[in-house]
Amino acid sequence: MRQKRYSSDLTDSQWETIKPYFTTDRRRRHDLRRDILDAILLSPKTGCQWRMLPGEFAPWQTVYYYFRRWREEGRLQCLLSALRRTVRREEGREGEPSALIIDCQSVSTSRTGGIASYDAYKSVKGRKRHLAVDTEGLPWNVMVHAAGDYESQWAFQVLTPICGRTEQDKTVFADSAYQGLGEEVENKLGWSLSIVEREDKESGFSVDPKRWIVERTFSWLGGWRRLNRDYERNTDSSETMVRTALLRIALNRLG
Structure with missing residues (x-):
């Protein structure tokens, strides 16, 4: 011991x-x-x-x-799947959510190599962490890809595995980067896509309805030093690091 x-x-x-x-x-x-x-x-x-x-x-x-x-x-992923349902039930919710929020976060990579590209919008050379979370901020899927790829290119790869694990219809909330995917989401997944527009059109920070939940999840990852930058050579290791942190966060929320 x-x-x-x-x-x-x-x-x-x-x-x-x-x-x-x-x-x-x-x-x-x-x-x-x-x-x-x-x-x-x-x-x-x-x-x-x-x-x-x-x-x-x-x-x-x-x-x-x-x-x-x-x-x-896939053991850590399976464990996280069981824990998020347990956390939801302890907080008085159904095990499966009726709404998801999808977004991504650009992070710089280290000199270890691996997939990476330049995100011109965020001025970041590295990778994007693509998350789909429920209204409790708990992850339902995690994907890591090159930062230069558009969000719309990976949206279905993030959402399709969730569709295969649940029978409940869902509303997916997203920002304007996913604009134009509504018809495909409905036809291929049977879900509805809701684009959340900024209420405050002026530049600077604003709290957007629903989307603040996934932003909060990204902020939780900021408390994990190895996740402030992507140090992994392989994207599957990057995804597992994110899941490991979120697994610990889910455990802390259990009564």
Whole structure:
């Protein structure tokens, strides 16, 4: 058992909640699965590189092995899917939302390489994080792509997997960058698209109806140092880092 604990570590009650998703037949003197997950949570929170994980954890090669394995298995994504439904029910809502908000955030990339391009509108060279969230700010899909790609190019790739996992019709709220997709969304997904226009036409910050929810989710990611810039070579690792942070946020919202 580790003697030193970190603020990013799971609490006992949080671990008991998600422990069934990490079953194993191997017997150990201590719960390695929890230590591995704590190490994975520490990296995006503090910005720590895998090779520089504190010595209290398992060797970094072991931590990265499980990060990659759980990413490929979709285990963290499955866990996040279950948690967001649990959080919604605890807050008195249905497990499935009737409304989604879609938007993207441009972030700079590091020198590690991988897919990247220039977003002329935001003056950012890097990638875009494309999120579809419910009215609680919980993610229903995450995609990362080059910053130079238009939002409309990826809208259906973000929304289509959600459509396959739910039977409820939805209203999708978006900004003017998704203008013109309403008919396609209705024909292909059976949902309706609502474009939210700015109430304050003057330049500067304004709180837009519904869209402030996804902007709040992006602001939550700002509290995770490794997510202030995209340090991952592969976009699937970038998506998993975002899901890991949102998984921890969802756990914190459980009673």
